[in-house]
Amino acid sequence: MRSVLLLVALSEITAAAKTDYYRELGIRRTASQAEIKAAYREAARKYHPDKNKDASAAARFQHIAAAHDTLSDPEKRRLYDVYGDDYENQHQYQQRRQQQQDFFDPYGHFRRRPQAAPIFSQTIWLTAENYHELVEESPHGWLLQFYHDWSDPCKDFASRWEALAQKLHPMVRLGRVNVDQNFGLVQRYRSFLRCRQSAFHMECTVPALVLLKPNDDGELHGELYRGSLQAEQVYEWLKRSFATSLHAIKDVRGAESAVQAFLAPPWGRAAAPEKQRASRVFHQGFARQPAKAIIFSSRPVADTLFARYIAGRYGKWLELGAMHVSGGLQGNSLAAEVARSLGITELPMIAIWPDGPDCPKPTLIAVDVSSEVGQREEILSTIGKAATPSVPLLTAANLHTMCAPGPWDEESSFCVLLFVTSAASWSDDAVRLLQLLRTVSMSVAPYVRFAWVDVKRQQAFSHHLAGLSLSARGHDTNRPAPPVLVALKGNGASSGLRHLHTAQQPHPVQELTAESLTLWLSQLRDGKLRWQKARGALPPLLAEKPPRLTTTMYVWFVHSGGWMWLLVVVAALAAAAYYGPALLKKAMEQPPVSPPPPKPPQERPGQHPEQQRPEQRPRQAEPSSSSNVPVINEHNAEELLDSSVYVLVFVVNSGVADRDTMRALINHFQEMLQTDSCEYRQWSLATLDMSLAMALENKPAILGKLVGRLRQCPFAVVRRLRSLVAYRGQAAPRPAEEWIARLKMGELSWESLG
Numbered sequence: 001m002r003s004v005l006l007l008v009a010l011s012e013i014t015a016a017a018k019t020d021y022y023r024e025l026g027i028r029r030t031a032s033q034a035e036i037k038a039a040y041r042e043a044a045r046k047y048h049p050d051k052n053k054d055a056s057a058a059a060r061f062q063h064i065a066a067a068h069d070t071l072s073d074p075e076k077r078r079l080y081d082v083y084g085d086d087y088e089n090q091h092q093y094q095q096r097r098q099q100q101q102d103f104f105d106p107y108g109h110f111r112r113r114p115q116a117a118p119i120f121s122q123t124i125w126l127t128a129e130n131y132h133e134l135v136e137e138s139p140h141g142w143l144l145q146f147y148h149d150w151s152d153p154c155k156d157f158a159s160r161w162e163a164l165a166q167k168l169h170p171m172v173r174l175g176r177v178n179v180d181q182n183f184g185l186v187q188r189y190r191s192f193l194r195c196r197q198s199a200f201h202m203e204c205t206v207p208a209l210v211l212l213k214p215n216d217d218g219e220l221h222g223e224l225y226r227g228s229l230q231a232e233q234v235y236e237w238l239k240r241s242f243a244t245s246l247h248a249i250k251d252v253r254g255a256e257s258a259v260q261a262f263l264a265p266p267w268g269r270a271a272a273p274e275k276q277r278a279s280r281v282f283h284q285g286f287a288r289q290p291a292k293a294i295i296f297s298s299r300p301v302a303d304t305l306f307a308r309y310i311a312g313r314y315g316k317w318l319e320l321g322a323m324h325v326s327g328g329l330q331g332n333s334l335a336a337e338v339a340r341s342l343g344i345t346e347l348p349m350i351a352i353w354p355d356g357p358d359c360p361k362p363t364l365i366a367v368d369v370s371s372e373v374g375q376r377e378e379i380l381s382t383i384g385k386a387a388t389p390s391v392p393l394l395t396a397a398n399l400h401t402m403c404a405p406g407p408w409d410e411e412s413s414f415c416v417l418l419f420v421t422s423a424a425s426w427s428d429d430a431v432r433l434l435q436l437l438r439t440v441s442m443s444v445a446p447y448v449r450f451a452w453v454d455v456k457r458q459q460a461f462s463h464h465l466a467g468l469s470l471s472a473r474g475h476d477t478n479r480p481a482p483p484v485l486v487a488l489k490g491n492g493a494s495s496g497l498r499h500l501h502t503a504q505q506p507h508p509v510q511e512l513t514a515e516s517l518t519l520w521l522s523q524l525r526d527g528k529l530r531w532q533k534a535r536g537a538l539p540p541l542l543a544e545k546p547p548r549l550t551t552t553m554y555v556w557f558v559h560s561g562g563w564m565w566l567l568v569v570v571a572a573l574a575a576a577a578y579y580g581p582a583l584l585k586k587a588m589e590q591p592p593v594s595p596p597p598p599k600p601p602q603e604r605p606g607q608h609p610e611q612q613r614p615e616q617r618p619r620q621a622e623p624s625s626s627s628n629v630p631v632i633n634e635h636n637a638e639e640l641l642d643s644s645v646y647v648l649v650f651v652v653n654s655g656v657a658d659r660d661t662m663r664a665l666i667n668h669f670q671e672m673l674q675t676d677s678c679e680y681r682q683w684s685l686a687t688l689d690m691s692l693a694m695a696l697e698n699k700p701a702i703l704g705k706l707v708g709r710l711r712q713c714p715f716a717v718v719r720r721l722r723s724l725v726a727y728r729g730q731a732a733p734r735p736a737e738e739w740i741a742r743l744k745m746g747e748l749s750w751e752s753l754g
Helices: 003-015 021-024 033-047 059-069 073-083 087-104 131-136 151-169 183-188 231-241 257-262 272-285 305-313 334-341 375-386 399-403 427-446 459-465 514-528 549-558 562-589 635-641 658-676 690-695 702-709 733-744
Strands: 141-147 172-178 195-197 202-204 208-214 220-224 291-297 320-325 349-353 365-366 413-422 448-454 484-490 501-506 645-654 684-687 715-719 723-727
Touching: 021 033, 021 059, 033 059, 033 375, 131 172, 141 151, 151 172, 151 231, 183 202, 195 220, 208 231, 231 305, 257 291, 257 334, 272 320, 305 320, 305 375, 320 334, 334 399, 349 375, 365 375, 399 413, 399 448, 413 459, 413 514, 427 448, 427 514, 549 562, 635 645, 635 684, 645 658, 658 684, 658 733, 684 690, 690 702, 702 715, 702 723, 715 733, 723 733
Parallel strands: 141 172, 291 320, 413 448, 645 684
Antiparallel strands: 141 208, 195 202, 208 220, 291 349, 349 365, 413 484, 484 501, 645 715, 715 723
């Protein structure tokens, strides 16, 4: 029992020691002071004991107050990012440990520079512990300053660095790296720094500024600043670094026609001869066009870092233009008339059309590039929300944002999905229904979010929620299925999209109007209509476009074990190239299977061999067609054995070795005699069929002697009809070659045939 209580106490202590102040306030680790203050006010208003009578509200309010007290102080926040919530004790421990090391290490002052007062800054202090979370996983650009606390140039640059922090944030995040305390980060950026490292310390040319920019794949690319350390020059360098041709700011002339041409979609700009191409562009890009925005200013605000940051950050779904209003709004220029007609009351101001020319009037946002950091963050957040289309395409990236209930959403909020069966060829009903949703979204936006679904791309998702399937209709593009409206609602913030409820529009699409759609949505919100529980888990959504072939090959090679299969194929090809010729040659040299030898004829009693019929006489063995080696018989025995000094006689059908083995042995020695003709110029080959030779009655004397000597031998060497040496080993090429080599060296004795 005591052990159980001890484990419970330890678990509570561990849980308390791992308090995350950022999570308590519901903010990111890169949040600004304005975001921290706003989150604290909202959380304190919710969990204050005077307003929340829950028993756990008081404890939660204390945690929120402690989090705000720590994160609102830049120095405490820096120590918390390094040591955690126990940063005070850990900081004191590190100081005492450093003092002990200095006491027991008499050469410590040689390894470290004299302790200098730290350079104060409101920017983030980067270490090896928080670098990955803050920088590598951030979608923003970062400007890193490498510095020494004892360096006079760094102390002089401190005020200009703080001025840059006020001017650049949140377009560029600023962080500092202490060279004396972050050896790992210094080594990571060693190619950008000029450092001298000795046995005791490292000294770099500081301050050094390195800009980190993420590309489209999320990888960071660094760039070193090489100019003068003036705030204006650093700002101009950053502005040039963020310039990109992909998301350039277009110049809009000061005229109403120029604004309409800028807002017009690509299919609306085509000339008369290009109507067919315009129709194709309309079907392929309808409802996929980015939002449009124009910056109205009497100064060249489009050339500022703030405008370039907007074009780069929202460039994928926002097309940005700039109109110069000379003389201000009180002037008589055409640009001033256009600005006043749109309702612009001050400059600079950005006008956003989230749905292009279909918007009745734009959303106007005052843009003050010289405002404080918190105001710029609010402006960027407002621009991001205003640039979001009222009925965007539903993808895997925005599914939870559109349909999943958030922690602060109302319980009656839900999303409405428009299922379009052929997004590449929009029908009249689909176009009318999409424009109807855009109109209704302005009145019901607080509690209803709209999106449209490409059924052809998201077939599993569409079949699960709306029962649509293109395969059932055979992909009939001439008669596409009518669009379908489905309302989707989660079961609470805790469950997300795991438990869903759906409701389908009961009216036909052709009879749907703005009034009937608004009435249906209000009845769903008030609970007057019944929601149906969706069965099973929601299928995952695919990407907006199919991946490219290179991306598919990369995923297959790296993540699906493709490299292993490729390695196996390469190894198989290498083995085939190495062993293939030898196997092919061996297969070609393999002799054909010969028929079994004929049985000797049975001699009748009292019948002479000459009186036998021709078919009963023993057949003469014919030479092999593959080797052309002569066969010894009763007529040519002496002639063949006396044709060369050494005759290599192979014995077949003797029971010592099978026919295929002997044929392979004969072919091997025949090839050897042809290849090395100089060494074997006095050698010849012959074969002796033991079964035929034993069947002969009147054999020559030399043939009878060979039959008597070679019954248990695969082959023998005969020399001038006088002597021979019989081989009684294995009928294989290698041992046979070794035996002949011993014979040529005189290690074997000859037997007389006399």
